[in-house]
Amino acid sequence: MSQPIDNLEEAVARLHVASKSSSAYESGPRKVVGKSAERLDAVEKATGETKYGQDLFDKKFLFAKVLRAAHPHAEILRIDTREAKKLPGVVAVITHSDVTGTNMHGLIRRDQEVLCSRKVRYLGDALAVVVAKTEEIAIEALGRIKVDYKPLPNILTMEDALKPDAPKIHTEGNVLGEKHLRRGDAPAAMREADVVVEDIIQTQTVDHAFLDLEAGRARYDGKMLTIEVAGQWLHEERRLIALAIGLPLEQLRLIQPATGGAFGGREDISIQIYLSLAALKLKGKTICLRYSRSESMVARHKRHPMRVHYKLGAKKDGTLVAAQVTFYVDKGAYASTGIAAMRKASSHATGPYKVPNVWADVIGVFTNNNPCGAMRGFGAVQTAIAYEGLMDRLAVKLGMDKAELRMKNLIHSGDAVTTGQIVPNATGVECFEAVLKKIDWKNRSYETAAPHLKRGYGVSVICFGLGYGDGFPDASRARCKLTADGMVEVYSSGIDVGQGLINMIAQIVAEEVGVPLERVRPILADTQLTPESGSTSATRQTYFTGSAVQLAASELKKQLQDIAAAHLEELVYEIKIDNGEAYNVFRPERRLTLRELAREGKRRGFSLEAMGVYKPPTVPEDTATGQSMRAFVTYLFGSHACQVLVDTETGEVKVERYIACHDVGKAINPDQVIGQIQGGVTQGIGMVLMEEVVMKDGKIMNPGFTDYILPTIRDVPEIECIVLENPDPGGPFGARGVGEPPLIACGPAVMSAIQDAIGKPIRILPATPERVWRTISEK
Amino acid sequence: MKKARKKTVAANGGSLWPLRFTLNGKKVSAKVQPTQTLLDFLRIEMGLTGTKGACLEGECGSCYVLVDGRPMNSCLMLAPQAQDRTVTTIEGFAHNKKLDVIQQKFVECGAVQCGYCTPGLIVAAKALLTENPHPTREEFLVGMEGNICRCTGYNKILRACELAADEMGLKKK
Numbered sequence: 001m002s003q004p005i006d007n008l009e010e011a012v013a014r015l016h017v018a019s020k021s022s023s024a025y026e027s028g029p030r031k032v033v034g035k036s037a038e039r040l041d042a043v044e045k046a047t048g049e050t051k052y053g054q055d056l057f058d059k060k061f062l063f064a065k066v067l068r069a070a071h072p073h074a075e076i077l078r079i080d081t082r083e084a085k086k087l088p089g090v091v092a093v094i095t096h097s098d099v100t101g102t103n104m105h106g107l108i109r110r111d112q113e114v115l116c117s118r119k120v121r122y123l124g125d126a127l128a129v130v131v132a133k134t135e136e137i138a139i140e141a142l143g144r145i146k147v148d149y150k151p152l153p154n155i156l157t158m159e160d161a162l163k164p165d166a167p168k169i170h171t172e173g174n175v176l177g178e179k180h181l182r183r184g185d186a187p188a189a190m191r192e193a194d195v196v197v198e199d200i201i202q203t204q205t206v207d208h209a210f211l212d213l214e215a216g217r218a219r220y221d222g223k224m225l226t227i228e229v230a231g232q233w234l235h236e237e238r239r240l241i242a243l244a245i246g247l248p249l250e251q252l253r254l255i256q257p258a259t260g261g262a263f264g265g266r267e268d269i270s271i272q273i274y275l276s277l278a279a280l281k282l283k284g285k286t287i288c289l290r291y292s293r294s295e296s297m298v299a300r301h302k303r304h305p306m307r308v309h310y311k312l313g314a315k316k317d318g319t320l321v322a323a324q325v326t327f328y329v330d331k332g333a334y335a336s337t338g339i340a341a342m343r344k345a346s347s348h349a350t351g352p353y354k355v356p357n358v359w360a361d362v363i364g365v366f367t368n369n370n371p372c373g374a375m376r377g378f379g380a381v382q383t384a385i386a387y388e389g390l391m392d393r394l395a396v397k398l399g400m401d402k403a404e405l406r407m408k409n410l411i412h413s414g415d416a417v418t419t420g421q422i423v424p425n426a427t428g429v430e431c432f433e434a435v436l437k438k439i440d441w442k443n444r445s446y447e448t449a450a451p452h453l454k455r456g457y458g459v460s461v462i463c464f465g466l467g468y469g470d471g472f473p474d475a476s477r478a479r480c481k482l483t484a485d486g487m488v489e490v491y492s493s494g495i496d497v498g499q500g501l502i503n504m505i506a507q508i509v510a511e512e513v514g515v516p517l518e519r520v521r522p523i524l525a526d527t528q529l530t531p532e533s534g535s536t537s538a539t540r541q542t543y544f545t546g547s548a549v550q551l552a553a554s555e556l557k558k559q560l561q562d563i564a565a566a567h568l569e570e571l572v573y574e575i576k577i578d579n580g581e582a583y584n585v586f587r588p589e590r591r592l593t594l595r596e597l598a599r600e601g602k603r604r605g606f607s608l609e610a611m612g613v614y615k616p617p618t619v620p621e622d623t624a625t626g627q628s629m630r631a632f633v634t635y636l637f638g639s640h641a642c643q644v645l646v647d648t649e650t651g652e653v654k655v656e657r658y659i660a661c662h663d664v665g666k667a668i669n670p671d672q673v674i675g676q677i678q679g680g681v682t683q684g685i686g687m688v689l690m691e692e693v694v695m696k697d698g699k700i701m702n703p704g705f706t707d708y709i710l711p712t713i714r715d716v717p718e719i720e721c722i723v724l725e726n727p728d729p730g731g732p733f734g735a736r737g738v739g740e741p742p743l744i745a746c747g748p749a750v751m752s753a754i755q756d757a758i759g760k761p762i763r764i765l766p767a768t769p770e771r772v773w774r775t776i777s778e779k
Numbered sequence: 780m781k782k783a784r785k786k787t788v789a790a791n792g793g794s795l796w797p798l799r800f801t802l803n804g805k806k807v808s809a810k811v812q813p814t815q816t817l818l819d820f821l822r823i824e825m826g827l828t829g830t831k832g833a834c835l836e837g838e839c840g841s842c843y844v845l846v847d848g849r850p851m852n853s854c855l856m857l858a859p860q861a862q863d864r865t866v867t868t869i870e871g872f873a874h875n876k877k878l879d880v881i882q883q884k885f886v887e888c889g890a891v892q893c894g895y896c897t898p899g900l901i902v903a904a905k906a907l908l909t910e911n912p913h914p915t916r917e918e919f920l921v922g923m924e925g926n927i928c929r930c931t932g933y934n935k936i937l938r939a940c941e942l943a944a945d946e947m948g949l950k951k952k
Contacts, residue, residue, distance in 0.1 A: 045894030046882040048829015048869035055828035211833040211895040260895030498893025671889040678932030705838035713933040
């Protein structure tokens with residue numbers, strides 16, 4: 001029933017693309033798109049010139065520090081700042097009573113107080129901001145603030161939170177919300193299945209561990225409050241700050257300094273809001289604030305730990321018939337983006353597999369642990385580990401090759417995913433075939449140097465819905481402009497967190513307008529200068545902002561063609577712009593340079609500016625069934641294969657070989673696509689083998705890199721990348737995106753290989769040596 | 780010859796120590812708080828912000844500087860410990876806008892993403908290749924395992940270092 005409308009959507013998307021290309025005589029090979037141009041900011045990064053948040057500090061500025069909660073769950077009886085204010089060098093101590101706005105923030109639900117007034121819900125909750133002449137004095141002053149608490153029982157597990165008599169963390173209770181998916185009759189189909197496997201998989205709390213700690217500065221001159229802090233969605237942060245501190249939007253300017261990684265960790269607002277309070281209070285002063293590593297880990301949201309109850313039923317020949325899945329999601333203390341991550345879990349419950357009957361339920365439970373929110377893979381990482389884990393168990397039970405089982409059940413173009421959305425271009429099979437061929441699946445060898453060393457092979461196939469989906473407004477805007485000096489400037493609020501957005505944008509503009517890459521000047525992420533481009537998350541920037549940029553560039557090009565046609569007295573549709581020069585294709589000897597085009601355009605009254613907006617629609621999922629004809633704008637497919645060696649005496653797992661294949665639609669910059677794949681895989685290896693935020697009594701026991709173990713160069717093998725390019729009708733030059741899928745596909749592949757090596761599944765993540773050793777030793 | 784250190788009183792009541800050392804080829808004398816880390820001293824007092832702090836406990840190598848040619852975690856070193864030493868930061872690598880070979884290879888190989896770990900990695904690679912111009916793969920891993928990179932997956936970093944070694948080897952011949 002949904003198919004004709006879905007086709008209509010695709011047709012609309014195709015029209016979008018058709019309208020993006022700008023000239024009748026533009027054909028031939030791409031000159032900039034598809035080339036591995038060097039990162040435009042690489043040299044200044046390699047020489048240390050690049051300024052990140054903390055590089056904007058100066059001794060003459062004031063320094064702020066934040067007072068955190070002393071209990072994970074307590075009522076605040078009194079906050080006494082008098083002693084702190086008396087300390088020489090202290091300039092201001094700010095508490096909730098100084099906040100003139102709503103004092104509330106939160107990305108989806110505004111449920112978090114900026115400075116707590118009545119209650120604290122986790123140890124990262126903030127109570128006061130001290131501003132002093134030096135950081136040392138500010139730290140000392142924090143110790144002089146007296147807070148009287150009435151401790152409440154700490155709720156540290158989902159079981160405790162769900163007890164009927166459990167104290168309520170939020171007034172409305174301890175359940176953030178639920179998501180449901182109903183496709184067919186899963187219980188009935190399960191009863192009729194020939195084979196059923198069932199298991200519980202528990203994923204852990206993971207930290208983003210970006211290297212560039214939260215740091216930045218702010219200043220209020222009485223007219224404008226300027227905040228220079230790295231975020232992931234400046235315009236949303238501006239809205240949140242405006243509401244929380246009670247300053248009109250027009251008086252807030254957010255500027256993104258260079259950003260040392262984000263991975264979702266800068267999606268929730270952090271120091272921006274404290275800095276804005278301090279700056280507002282101390283007009284004319286520049287205030288600096290930086291977190292230490294431990295403060296960063298204690299304050300920031302995390303990846304949701306999920307407990308997934310998964311039941312999968314199949315026929316004797318391996319054909320999947322039913323899946324019943326329940327996700328218990330530890331939300332921690334606040335909502336953050338949790339409800340969206342929960343929805344990602346339900347809508348990806350069976351991944352790229354064709355399962356006619358699926359029932360999935362997701363429940364998000366508040367605890368007094370760290371709030372959980374966005375992190376690369378956003379609800380889909382945990383889900384993929386679960387469904388791929390169950391596919392492995394099913395293969396064992398059926399006595400079937402796990403690759404064959406997957407191949408049999410993968411969706412093909414025209415099939416529907418769990419949400420009922422038809423995927424017109426499903427390339428999971430192609431990706432999977434590519435990795436199986438590369439690893440030589442049929443001839444894999446289990447021979448090792450010693451009997452205690454066991455080899456294993458793992459595979460995974462994933463699909464991932466790009467963008468926000470679910471009918472949530474999802475738009476990117478960009479502006480292109482030709483300057484008098486013949487540069488094409490492109491303005492966008494997309495953020496380069498390291499992934500390479502700067503090149504993605506510049507290469508699309510260069511290709512579309514027909515200029516060399518060095519004639520493009522990207523101007524990014526400053527709310528005063530750049531139009532809103534949505535968040536830098538959800539693998540959406542290439543698809544959304546890339547498209548907006550292409551549309552703007554195309555519009556600008558049309559102007560330039562008009563100018564050239566008028567000046568050269570030629571027909572406009574015969575004007576080609578190539579390598580920064582405009583000419584008639586049949587009379588190429590008379591040419592106009594970009595500088596001349598700018599001059600002539602100005603003389604003739606052209607704006608020399610164009611805007612591009614890209615806002616493809618999605619359809620909200622039905623709240624009862626989770627079904628939607630267009631839950632996401634498009635789907636990404638990928639497949640990984642790996643080979644591991646397990647030392648059964650120590651439980652250590654070594655990843656010996658790794659192959660990753662992703663269909664990215666079109667690699668705007670192939671080298672950067674490979675960088676994203678290799679980086680994502682490395683974070684995946686970190687997640688499944690070593691990374692875990694250890695919580696005890698609501699406290700993080702390992703808030704630093706000494707005990708929060710991250711992968712080093714030793715833990716990562718050569719990651720062999722296969723990049724497929726089946727163009728997407730809605731993306732710029734056919735591009736989709738690549739940010740999250742490599743991390744999503746990695747976890748299940750490594751887990752699959754460990755199970756292959758030791759003959760048992762690991763149910764709790766991460767698969768540390770101890771856990772692997774214990775699993776082997778269990779009878 | 781080491782001279783006895785004279786103490787002066789700092790604005791905050793603590794004492795300041797005199798410090799003389801060579802920084803990026805130039806002699807420097809300064810007064811420092813004895814508790815200040817070399818990292819903070821370089822960044823705040825000398826304005827050399829290319830050296831980055833990330834874990835601040837000697838685990839990630841972002842703050843590496845060369846001290847007498849050896850890579851040192853400047854977050855763990857106190858500024859007075861640089862007395863009479865030769866310190867080279869990332870700012871001392873490129874000369875007249877000409878990049879060091881290692882920097883050049885990092886740029887060419889796409890080994891730079893967010894760039895926050897990059898200065899520390901380049902310092903580590905420099906120390907390794909100065910001491911051992913032809914490292915084996917294993918020696919590279921030993922030399923670089925003190926650096927955390929959260930973006931790249933290390934493959935391109937290793938490639939950049941190996942290419943830099945090749946090029947430096949060619950130049951010597």
